[in-house]
Amino acid sequence: MSNLGFYQTLTTWSKRVGGPKKLVGMIAVGGYITLRFGEVGVKKGIKIIKNKVTKKNNIYRNKGMVYDVIADGKDGSGLAFCVGDKYKVLECDGDSILIEKLGDANNPYFVSRDFLASISDYK
Numbered sequence: 001m002s003n004l005g006f007y008q009t010l011t012t013w014s015k016r017v018g019g020p021k022k023l024v025g026m027i028a029v030g031g032y033i034t035l036r037f038g039e040v041g042v043k044k045g046i047k048i049i050k051n052k053v054t055k056k057n058n059i060y061r062n063k064g065m066v067y068d069v070i071a072d073g074k075d076g077s078g079l080a081f082c083v084g085d086k087y088k089v090l091e092c093d094g095d096s097i098l099i100e101k102l103g104d105a106n107n108p109y110f111v112s113r114d115f116l117a118s119i120s121d122y123k
Contacts, residue, residue: 065089066102073119079109081119089122 014020069085079101081087090108091098097116100107116122 063089063092067116067120067122069120071119073115075111075115077109077111079111087116087120 010023014023017023017026066086066088069081069083069087072080072082074080081101086102088100088102089097090100092113095113096110097113098108098110099116101109113122
């Protein structure tokens with residue numbers, strides 16, 4: 001067993017690639033490429049996380065808000081709205097929204113986001 005260790009390995013690799021300058025250049029270029037690919041991956045990951053957080057914040061921004069009904073409408077489960085009615089958003093989950101129709105004793109109701117957008121100023 002030799003006591004040269006890392007030096008022996010380094011000189012062997014240098015001989016294989018054509019000298020120490022080429023070896024150092026290859027290590028530098030390889031490190032640069034690795035760092036750039038890592039940077040691209042991290043930036044893409046940050047962008048995905050920001051988009052998810054922004055989307056989640058937009059959903060929760062509607063919680064607790066009161067909306068005015070601007071068009072008459074009736075959803076598939078028989079819930080009817082007339083112009084001038086008001087409702088409050090309690091929870092949002094995808095397309096389903098839990099609302100409280102103000103002045104109605106049979107609260108709460110689940111309705112679709114598209115239905116609310118068609119009859120009120122809900123976005």
